[in-house]
Amino acid sequence: MDLDIDFVRAQFPAFSEPSLEGQAFFENAGGSYTCAPVIDRxxxxxxxxxxxxxxxxxxxxxxxxxxxxxxxxxxxxxxxxxxxxxxxxxxxxxxxxxxxxxxxxxxxxxxxxxxxxxxxxxxxxxxxxxxxxxxxxxxxxxxxxxxxxxxxxxxxxxxxxxxxxxxxxxxxxxxxxxxxxxxxxxxxxxxxxxxxxxxxxxxxxxxxxxxxxxxxxxxxxxxxxxxxxxxxxxxxxxxxxxxxxxxxxxxxxxxxxxxxxxxxxxxxxxxxxxDYFDALAGHHGITGDAAARADGVHDLMRGHETQLLQPVLDYLKAKNSVRLLGPDRAEARAPTVAVDARQPAAPLAAALAQRGIMAGGGDFYAVRALQGMRVDADQGVLRLSFVHYTSADEVQRLIAALEEIL
The missing domain is CATH 3.40.640.10 (Type I PLP-dependent aspartate aminotransferase-like (Major domain))
Structure with missing residues (x-):
């Protein structure tokens, strides 16, 4: 079963917010958009x-x-x-x-x-x-x-x-x-x-x-x-x-x-x-008790994210100017992707922002992990993170923007 991305995005006011129009959100690991049922409550x-x-x-x-x-x-x-x-x-x-x-x-x-x-x-x-x-x-x-x-x-x-x-x-x-x-x-x-x-x-x-x-x-x-x-x-x-x-x-x-x-x-x-998870379950025909519905929604989310993630990993793995951190297979990881660009990461994130890509650069409070991988924590890493409401078009825009700045 494929995730209905149009239904999903309709549940998030951010996707109809004029001030966010034209921007693709790739810093979800720092905090996601809020769904409408939460805002309403x-x-x-x-x-x-x-x-x-x-x-x-x-x-x-x-x-x-x-x-x-x-x-x-x-x-x-x-x-x-x-x-x-x-x-x-x-x-x-x-x-x-x-x-x-x-x-x-x-x-x-x-x-x-x-x-x-x-x-x-x-x-x-x-x-x-x-x-x-x-x-x-x-x-x-x-x-x-x-x-x-x-x-x-x-x-x-x-x-x-x-x-x-x-x-x-x-x-x-x-x-x-x-x-x-x-x-x-x-x-x-x-x-x-x-x-x-x-x-x-x-x-x-x-x-x-x-x-x-x-x-x-x-x-x-x-x-x-x-x-x-x-x-x-x-x-x-x-x-x-x-x-x-x-x-x-x-x-x-x-x-x-x-x-x-x-x-x-x-x-x-x-x-x-x-409310939101149950709405996703109902829309996609997932039934059962609360845990069963949540499990079904989990699989929907992971399936959509995995499909979108692999092209990003393939692109970064083939890019000699950066080091992809963590697994290079989407099934083994979450769509939180950090790369060591061997230069300060914050300016790279700023360059992406100029191209309508919202991402982050820094140590993300994971200093020990970066040091353990021999990454300069002061320079930080460029982090690109998305979730199930991200679209295939946004991923292609991300890759195109990365090609310009890396």
Missing amino acids: LTRFYHSRKVQPYGPYDASRLGGEEMDEAHSRLAAMMGVDTDELSFGPSTTANTYVLAQAFRQWMQPGEAIVVTNQDHEANSGPWRRLAQEGIEIREWKINPETGMLDPEDLPDLLDETVRLVCFPHCSNVVGQVNPVVEITAMAHAAGAFVCVDGVSYAPHGLPNVGLMGPDIYLFSAYKTYGPHQGIMVMRRALGMQLPNQAHFFNEKALYKRFTPAGPDHAQVAACAGMA
Whole structure:
């Protein structure tokens, strides 16, 4: 089944916005366009629900019901219980809070495995725990390909490892890591697993319940929603870790790792993400329960993106003036493509902007990954990232613009 790109783009006001006309958006890894159902729900909340939620009067009751709807629908799509999903101000903040919980829970001499493929948000907070006597072990990428090899992980695992942290997909390498395989290896060694899904979730919400990690983190503003961090915390781990919220909320799993009150309006608006995925499922004839519909939409998105991605990879791989980072086969990666042009990347992004291509140049908070691939982090990389609403015509425009500037 092919994705109906015209139907998709009709769900995003950005594609009818005059100020964006004629520009192709290739910096989606930094934040996606917002779908209309999210904007509609956010507008409605601020117009008629902007009161303290969960009270007895209608505006309050309805606001609370919409927040609960976002929890229950997104959790069902991801194959987890409703209270195993929580919202926070950002994925970076959520990870920081988690690190504090593990700091209190772990003993000096116990270990955490991290990678140098990550965005710093899922690396730095864990690495800082070395100051508390916790051993940090680094699972290193291949310096030539930037890829993680699961066969390297067993050498880092023993009875002292309590947590293994890795990205579902790197925000510069693009490699899709085998979450199920890695999780099984970590669990077999007695360790819990934390997966940074920020760079993968925009390409289809994963079924975390089936995949098995104990923690899965991603950002709503990169999955067509508002600026919220979304965290899945499985109950078996979440009720062991020390409570980070008010003492009287410690029995509520979805509140334990949210020290501050949530942004009511943005949480409620996240139900619009579920509206959008369900609209895609309905339009394309995908049926079943919430998880089955989400899986079908995931496959639609990935199929469309893979088809569009391969010509970009082929072009860059054949270009001697740049180094393509990560896999050169579309099936093995997300459409987040970084290239080392061996010159400052920011001016290249500016040159693309002059040609109607919105892209980015820099280190993208993946300094360790760039250093691990012997890339000059100060010069940065040119990053070209797209999602399922990108069209084949836009990809051809991108390639033509790259041919002019490289």
